[in-house]
Amino acid sequence: MFNSNKVVLYAALLGNLTIALVKFVAAYITNSSAMLSEAIHSVVDTLNEILLLYGMKKSQQPANAKHPFGYGRELYFWAFIVSLMVFTLGTIVSIYQGIQQVRHPEEMLNPNLNYIVLALAIVCEGSSWLVALKVFRQVKGQQGYFEAFRRSKDPTTFTVLFEDTAALCGLFIALIGIYLAHKLNIPELDGVASIFIGIVMAVSAILLARKTKDLLLGETADPQLHNNILLIAQEDIAVLSANGVLTEQMGAHQVLASLSLEFEDDLKSDEIEACVNRIEAKIKQIHPEIVALFIKPQTKKVWLERMKGRLE
Numbered sequence: 001m002f003n004s005n006k007v008v009l010y011a012a013l014l015g016n017l018t019i020a021l022v023k024f025v026a027a028y029i030t031n032s033s034a035m036l037s038e039a040i041h042s043v044v045d046t047l048n049e050i051l052l053l054y055g056m057k058k059s060q061q062p063a064n065a066k067h068p069f070g071y072g073r074e075l076y077f078w079a080f081i082v083s084l085m086v087f088t089l090g091t092i093v094s095i096y097q098g099i100q101q102v103r104h105p106e107e108m109l110n111p112n113l114n115y116i117v118l119a120l121a122i123v124c125e126g127s128s129w130l131v132a133l134k135v136f137r138q139v140k141g142q143q144g145y146f147e148a149f150r151r152s153k154d155p156t157t158f159t160v161l162f163e164d165t166a167a168l169c170g171l172f173i174a175l176i177g178i179y180l181a182h183k184l185n186i187p188e189l190d191g192v193a194s195i196f197i198g199i200v201m202a203v204s205a206i207l208l209a210r211k212t213k214d215l216l217l218g219e220t221a222d223p224q225l226h227n228n229i230l231l232i233a234q235e236d237i238a239v240l241s242a243n244g245v246l247t248e249q250m251g252a253h254q255v256l257a258s259l260s261l262e263f264e265d266d267l268k269s270d271e272i273e274a275c276v277n278r279i280e281a282k283i284k285q286i287h288p289e290i291v292a293l294f295i296k297p298q299t300k301k302v303w304l305e306r307m308k309g310r311l312e
Helices: 002-030 033-059 073-103 111-140 145-151 156-183 188-217 223-235 269-286 300-311
Strands: 239-251 254-263 290-297
Touching: 002 033, 002 111, 002 156, 033 073, 033 111, 033 156, 033 188, 073 156, 073 188, 073 239, 111 145, 111 156, 156 188, 223 239, 223 254, 223 269, 239 300, 254 269, 269 290
Parallel strands: 254 290
Antiparallel strands: 239 254
């Protein structure tokens, strides 16, 4: 999956870098505020892909004494920084630039150049968007798009898709704004388009920030993993009751799990140890993403009491 995500990131990086340079040239020649906002948008997206690639590389570092469960949250940290960059460098600058254009409008020069650049940008962003959508569809399976986004543990699967979706919306807004500003001879509309582009980026940034913040703080793992752990444990002949399991997502493909079991009363210590080893081996065979599994012997009554206290 990491390889697929790298393809998405590299495709988006190459496309955004090329588009950003062309947009800056067009914005300089035509005095278009909306085009300048789009150029800034592409620069931000380019930096975002670089940060995500860096976070992906750092997250794959092996565990050590300082980080015994690995570096999986490096990716979450950099994904959160990406959302902040979208808001600060993208949203604020675009809205500010739009307000300045509305307050002090400048006549647009050679608008046909803007149309050519926007058309090329739509083709490039659309291609990147299709690549990201294809990978996201493979990940989401039968889930709906919003449900897949809400349950996703890998920010690279949805961040680029969000960025490209916001970029396409921004491009069409810029196209409409530039066309109306030129056709109606109202240059202020170019600034209004820039403000709307900033708003689109703000919505994207807020959604990304909320999701990546939850991942960074430690979300529970996928419910299917939770159910599989309990099912495997309950099937072992030495287990009287698989009481429950607590999981925490440590990275895109790294999970920490704590399992509560009540063993049969007549078991000896070496039999309990053998049971624990069997359960751990079976679980990790199905879910290799589990970096650590802790098994705590306790009765179901004690487990329920502690869970009740945790929820109160």
